[in-house]
Amino acid sequence: MILAKYPYFYLETSKLGYLFSVLPTKKLEHMYFGKRLVDHRYESMHLKLTAGAGSTIEYENEGHKTLLDMMTLEFSEIGKGDFRLSPIEIKMPDQSFVSDFVYDSFEIVKGTVSSKKLPTAHKDENVQSLVVKLKDKKFSIEIKLIYTVFEKANIITRRMILVNNQDEPIVIRKVMSMMFDLPESDYDLITFDGGWIKEAHKHKRPLSYGTYINDSTTGASSNRHNPGIILAKKGTHEDYGVCIGVNLMYSGNHYEAVQISNHGLMRVMTGINPHCFEWTLKKEESFETPEAVLSYSDQGFNDLSHNFHDFVNHHIVPRQFSKEVRPIVLNSWEAFYFDFNRRKLLHLAKEAKRLGVELFVLDDGWFGKRKDDTQGLGDYKVNQRKLRGGLDYLSKKVHELGMSFGLWFEPEMVNPKSELFKKHPEWAVSIDQRSPSLGRNQLVLDLCKPDVRKYIIEQISIVLDSTKIDYIKWDMNRHMTDMFSSALYEQGRFFHSYILGLYEILFELRKKYPDIMIESCSSGGNRFDLGMLYFSPQIWTSDNTDPIERLKIQEGFSYLYPQSTLSAHVSLAPHSQTIRRTPLSTRFNVASFGILGYELNLKYVSPAEKKEMIKQIEFYKEHRELMQFGEFNRFNKKDDDHHQWQVSLNDDHIVGYFQTKYHSSPQLDVLHIKHTKPNQMYHIESLQQTMEIRQFGHLISHALPIKLHPDGWIMSKINLRKQLENATESYEMSGQAMISGIKLKQQFSGTYYNKETRLLGDFGSQLYVIKKTNSEVQDA
Ligand code: GLA
Numbered sequence: 060m061i062l063a064k065y066p067y068f069y070l071e072t073s074k075l076g077y078l079f080s081v082l083p084t085k086k087l088e089h090m091y092f093g094k095r096l097v098d099h100r101y102e103s104m105h106l107k108l109t110a111g112a113g114s115t116i117e118y119e120n121e122g123h124k125t126l127l128d129m130m131t132l133e134f135s136e137i138g139k140g141d142f143r144l145s146p147i148e149i150k151m152p153d154q155s156f157v158s159d160f161v162y163d164s165f166e167i168v169k170g171t172v173s174s175k176k177l178p179t180a181h182k183d184e185n186v187q188s189l190v191v192k193l194k195d196k197k198f199s200i201e202i203k204l205i206y207t208v209f210e211k212a213n214i215i216t217r218r219m220i221l222v223n224n225q226d227e228p229i230v231i232r233k234v235m236s237m238m239f240d241l242p243e244s245d246y247d248l249i250t251f252d253g254g255w256i257k258e259a260h261k262h263k264r265p266l267s268y269g270t271y272i273n274d275s276t277t278g279a280s281s282n283r284h285n286p287g288i289i290l291a292k293k294g295t296h297e298d299y300g301v302c303i304g305v306n307l308m309y310s311g312n313h314y315e316a317v318q319i320s321n322h323g324l325m326r327v328m329t330g331i332n333p334h335c336f337e338w339t340l341k342k343e344e345s346f347e348t349p350e351a352v353l354s355y356s357d358q359g360f361n362d363l364s365h366n367f368h369d370f371v372n373h374h375i376v377p378r379q380f381s382k383e384v385r386p387i388v389l390n391s392w393e394a395f396y397f398d399f400n401r402r403k404l405l406h407l408a409k410e411a412k413r414l415g416v417e418l419f420v421l422d423d424g425w426f427g428k429r430k431d432d433t434q435g436l437g438d439y440k441v442n443q444r445k446l447r448g449g450l451d452y453l454s455k456k457v458h459e460l461g462m463s464f465g466l467w468f469e470p471e472m473v474n475p476k477s478e479l480f481k482k483h484p485e486w487a488v489s490i491d492q493r494s495p496s497l498g499r500n501q502l503v504l505d506l507c508k509p510d511v512r513k514y515i516i517e518q519i520s521i522v523l524d525s526t527k528i529d530y531i532k533w534d535m536n537r538h539m540t541d542m543f544s545s546a547l548y549e550q551g552r553f554f555h556s557y558i559l560g561l562y563e564i565l566f567e568l569r570k571k572y573p574d575i576m577i578e579s580c581s582s583g584g585n586r587f588d589l590g591m592l593y594f595s596p597q598i599w600t601s602d603n604t605d606p607i608e609r610l611k612i613q614e615g616f617s618y619l620y621p622q623s624t625l626s627a628h629v630s631l632a633p634h635s636q637t638i639r640r641t642p643l644s645t646r647f648n649v650a651s652f653g654i655l656g657y658e659l660n661l662k663y664v665s666p667a668e669k670k671e672m673i674k675q676i677e678f679y680k681e682h683r684e685l686m687q688f689g690e691f692n693r694f695n696k697k698d699d700d701h702h703q704w705q706v707s708l709n710d711d712h713i714v715g716y717f718q719t720k721y722h723s724s725p726q727l728d729v730l731h732i733k734h735t736k737p738n739q740m741y742h743i744e745s746l747q748q749t750m751e752i753r754q755f756g757h758l759i760s761h762a763l764p765i766k767l768h769p770d771g772w773i774m775s776k777i778n779l780r781k782q783l784e785n786a787t788e789s790y791e792m793s794g795q796a797m798i799s800g801i802k803l804k805q806q807f808s809g810t811y812y813n814k815e816t817r818l819l820g821d822f823g824s825q826l827y828v829i830k831k832t833n834s835e836v837q838d839a
Contacts, residue, residue, distance in 0.1 A: 061167050061189045061208055067101050068165070068189060070206055072213045074366075075355040077206075078104065079133040079239075083123035085161035087133035087191075089239045092303065094357050106131055106242060112322070116140030120161060120196075129322050131240035134193065134204060136160055144270060144318050146235035146328050152198050152227035160193040160202055172205050176559050178308055178593035179218075179350050180374040185210035199224040204237075207350075212370040216308075218350045223340040231338045232551075235314075235330030236307060236351035244319040248273075249289040251615045256603035256636055258282045258584035259615030265293075266319055273315040276334045278503070278539030278554055279581055280588035286313040287619035289363065290327065296695050298359040298733070304367060305329050306619055308375070309349035310590035311558035312336075335542065337551020352589065360618060361692045361733075368621035368691065375589055376596035376624070379573055384683045385597060385623065386463060386576075387415065387676060388656035390532075392422035393604070393630050395660065397431050399424065400445050405456055410661040412460045414669060415676035418530060419457045420465035425450070427477060433500045436472045437479030439518045451526040458527060465530030465576075466522070470515045471561065472501045472536065486511050490543040498537030506560030507544035507553065516567050523572055533595060535581040558590075565594040578626055587616065592624055597654055600625045604658060605634040606641050606649035607719050607822055610702050613653055614693060622706070623687045627653030629672075631663055643668050644748040644785075645824040647675045648715050651686055652704050655679050665779045671749055678746060682828070685711055692733050707734050712829040718819045721806075728803040728817075732829060735794035740834045743790045743801060746826040749782030750818060761812065786817050788827070793836045797829075 062069040066081035067090075078091035078101060090104050108126055115126045118140045127141040135141045137148060138157030149158055167189055170182040189206040203220040217237035223229050246266050250273045251259040259282075264271070273288050275281035287306040295302050305327060307313050312332035319325055329351045340346055352370065356362040372381055389411035395403060408419045426442055429435030441449045450466070457464040473480050473487050475497075480487060487502035489495035495502055504511050522528070542553040569577075579591045580599035587598050601612045604627075613625055627650035633640045650656070655676075661669070679686065689706035696702065700720040706713050716730055735741060752759055756769045767774050786804055806817045817825070 060210065061187050061206075062099065063165060063167060063189065068191065069096070069099065069101070070189065070208045070215055071095055072208060072210050072215065074213045075215070077215055077353075080105070081162040082125060084118060084120040084125045086118070086120075086125065086127065086130075087162060087193075089131045089133040089241075092239060092241065092353075093301075093355060128320070129324070131242050131324055133239055134160065134202075135238065143320050143326050144316050144328065145233070146238040146330070147221075147231070148233035148333065149221075150230035150232065151195075151200075152225050152229060158200070159196045161196060163192040163194040163201070165192065166190045171207050174347055177347060177349050177562060178590055180207065180209070180216055180308070180352075180370070181378060183211075183373070200229060209370060209374060212373060213354055213366040214370045214374070215353045216350045217353065218348045220345055220347045221340065222345040223342060226342055228339050228341045231340060231346055232336060233333035234346060234348055235328045236348040237330070237353075238326060238328035241325045241327070242323075244323050244325045245293050246290045246325060247293060247295075248317055249291060249618070251285040251287060251618065253282055253612075253615075255282060255582050255585070256601060257608070258587065258601045258612050259285055260611055261615045261618065263291075266317060266325070268319050268321065270316055270318040274332050274334070275312050276332060277585075278311060278542075278557065279535065279586040280310050280313055280590070281538075282581075282583065282585040282587075285616075285619065286315065286329070286588055287367075288315050288317075289360065289618065290317065290325075291360070296359055297361050297693050298695075300359050301357050302355070302360060302363050303327075304352075304354045304363045304619070306352040306367065306589055307349055308352060308589040308593065309558070310561065310586055310588050312554050313588075331555055335551060335554060337549055338555070339549055349590065364618050364693075365690055367619050371589070371592060371621050372623060372688065375592050377569060377573075377594065380576060380596040382688075383596075384687055385654040386417040386530075387679065388418045388420050388465070388626075388628070388654075389416040390420045390422055390628060390656060390658040392467075393628075393635065393658040393660075395424075397424040397429065401447050401453060404453060407661060408457050408460055408462065411657065412462055414657075414661075414672050415680065416462065416657060418463045418465055420467065420530060420532060421453065422467040422532065423469070423534075425466070434474045434476035436469055436474040436501050437477040437504070439468065439522055449525075450522065450528075454526040454528065463529035464527065465532060466528050467532040467534060468519060468522075469534040469536060470519060470564070471504055471506060473504050474501050476500075485545070486514075488539065488543065489541050493541065495541040498540070501537055503537065503539050505544050505546065505557075506564070507556040508546045508560075512560050512564050515564055519568060520571065523575065528575065530576045530578065532599070533577050533579045535579075535586060562590070569594055584612070584616070587620070592620070597624050597626050600627060600653065603636055604628050604630040604646075604650075605637045605639050606645045606824075607639060608637060609649050610717055610719065613649065614702065614704070617691055617693065621688070622653050622691055625653035626656060627651075628656040628658040630657075631659045639822070641822040642750055642754070643671055644750070645717070645822050647672075648824045648826050649717065651675075651679050651826070652691075652706065652715060654687060667749075667778070667780050667782045668751075671782060674747075682713060684708060685713060689713075690734070694731055703731065705733055710736065710739070710831045714827045714829065715824060716803075716827065717824040719822060721820045721823070724808055725806050727805060729800035730803055730827060731800045732797045735797050735829065736831075737793065737795035737798070738836045739794045740832045740836060741792055741794060741797065741829050742832050743788070743792060743797075743827055743829050745788040746828065747787050748785050748825070750785055751778060752781060752783055753778045755783075783818075784814075785825075786815050791832065795836070801827075
């Protein structure tokens with residue numbers, strides 16, 4: 060709901076409220092961002108600057124005065140007395156950087172104000188937008204502040220459109236999507252940072268005087284710093300406390316700044332990174348910023364995440380996929396890398412089908428002369444030597460097996476060793492007379508050029524039209540350097556024009572092939588953002604599939620993005636990046652809290668493990684909706700070696716208990732459950748899982764009636780066929796009793812082993828299924 064009672068503008072969702080007003084000076088005061096207000100008399104909610112302060116500048120307009128530097132503002136600029144970070148930096152027609160935007164008018168619109176060039180969130184019947192127009196006092200230049208209220212998802216989005224109606228051009232050096240100021244600064248800033256194979260690790264830092272920047276300069280939203288940030292009042296935890304979340308629907312260089320001023324005010328902004336940015340606006344041209352996404356909770360991080368999750372599922376991902384359960388994939392990459400042929404692929408596909416896999420994805424290496432990563436990118440003609448009969452034959456065979464078929468592309472790139480580069484060296488991003496730097500032996504294609512965009516759409520269309528392809532993995536494997544495009548008259552446009560070019564291609568392909576699922580990827584989660592999710596409902600979360608590393612990665616992403624977007628595969632142990640040997644059960648248990656897939660050569664999986672995989676896949680299929688679309692909850696950690704996750708849907712729940720390190724003589728474990736109904740009876744059952752016998756080495760002789768050499772022939776044969784069963788648990792309890800936790804069976808602790816002992820060790824984990832029974836609590 061939007062309430063506009065001049066001078067007040069109040070925006071409200073089912074849980075949050077957002078208030079700003081027009082001051083007598085016609086500047087905008089930010090007045091409130093918090094829980095939905097119960098009273099609509101706002102007069103007392105203004106900031107009271109009754110005494111002023113030394114060293115401040117008085118801003119005056121039409122006889123009214125204010126101290127901008129001490130105000131909580133909704134918008135600001137350079138050169139009129141606010142010395143904090145500015146959301147805009149514009150070289151005005153008089154060549155100064157001084158602008159003076161004041162309130163002009165407003166309009167309320169049903170639905171959203173969408174953009175033709177940038178992805179913006181989808182509307183539903185409960186969505187409304189407010190457009191507030193500001194005008195510069197001297198020049199004919201205007202700014203539209205666009206607010207959209209997503210009632211059910213508890214989200215407010217903001218963006219800006221800058222319009223130059225002046226005869227002379229202006230030069231934009233910085234334009235944020237939004238800014239607001241809060242009157243207090245006792246907040247922690249939480250960011251999600253990392254790099255390749257360590258994406259989205261959560262970092263928390265207390266805020267103090269000064270500025271903190273969370274940004275990317277690599278050309279993509281990057282694995283270094285995700286655009287999503289959280290500001291949390293001190294003491295906030297998963298289920299308690301006040302927090303504000305900010306994200307940006309943008310896949311390029313982003314910039315989030317949080318600044319605490321000397322008066323203890325906190326300024327927050329997000330938008331396109333001003334790094335190397337310069338954009339001239341000629342007469343009647345306009346510039347639109349990407350959409351910033353804001354949410355608030357007074358019930359801790361989980362509640363804030365639920366808002367973001369609902370928003371992504373209902374308003375960001377392509378509509379046709381928003382409620383579609385995602386298929387279980389087998390991806391050929393870690394199975395064969397570049398070394399495959401038709402026979403190997405079909406053999407793997409058949410085996411995968413036997414396990415229950417639904418989608419077979421042929422990853423890198425199927426085209427051109429791509430026998431390794433030094434060549435072939437750009438030449439999307441099938442390599443007939445590897446794939447006799449071409450893609451059509453393979454796709455038909457895979458479909459005959461009863462699976463769908465998916466294919467990998469890296470459309471934005473070219474290898475210097477390729478037919479494409481020979482023909483069009485000028486299509487690769489580089490600067491005349493300088494040799495461009497390579498990343499993974501490849502160069503970036505210049506998406507600022509219309510011909511390049513056309514070529515990419517054509518090439519992909521030729522492949523997609525040649526046979527039945529149900530899924531694309533859209534990869535992008537290097538950062539940008541040597542930024543220059545001969546298609547641009549000013550190079551400060553490069554990074555943003557590239558992203559606009561990418562979006563143009565994706566808009567077109569989505570329109571042409573609405574039913575093809577796109578999974579995006581950038582060496583894993585190097586471009587995990589709301590912009591990409593608008594086109595591709597899921598993203599390859601990380602090249603790291605080690606479940607212990609994935610706990611941190613998936614948990615980090617879970618603050619901002621739902622499980623339905625996190626692609627998660629089971630691979631072989633020991634793991635190819637960490638050399639860590641983890642049980643198959645834990646690899647599955649972690650991956651099942653995302654979009655489950657497999658990425659391994661089944662040749663190296665024992666018959667006993669395959670049996671286990673079949674059961675895991677059956678279990679996942681049975682609970683898939685709950686796993687992918689259920690409400691996701693994290694638990695406050697009792698220490699760094701334990702994680703607990705829960706998903707809930709229609710009062711069915713699955714809880715994952717993960718132990719990354721075993722401690723001798725451990726504490727007794729208590730499993731905590733959230734959101735069950737106190738008067739309802741529930742059945743709790745642990746998922747039956749097995750363990751490899753060889754894991755126990757010589758210790759196994761304690762459990763067997765006969766003595767066998769742990770490395771001997773007999774043991775290795777047994778190991779192929781048989782696994783040890785772990786203790787299972789099964790209880791009936793009321794929701795009320797479960798609130799204080801379910802006391803689990805003891806873990807093995809060096810004394811007697813028996814069938815009632817939980818064997819977790821390092822990297823052990825367990826899933827618990829909690830289903831309501833037909834009965835309510837009986838009075839004794
Ligand atoms: C990137 C991706 C991997 C795989 C390879 C193929 O690293 O993240 O999943 O597709 O490229 O080259």
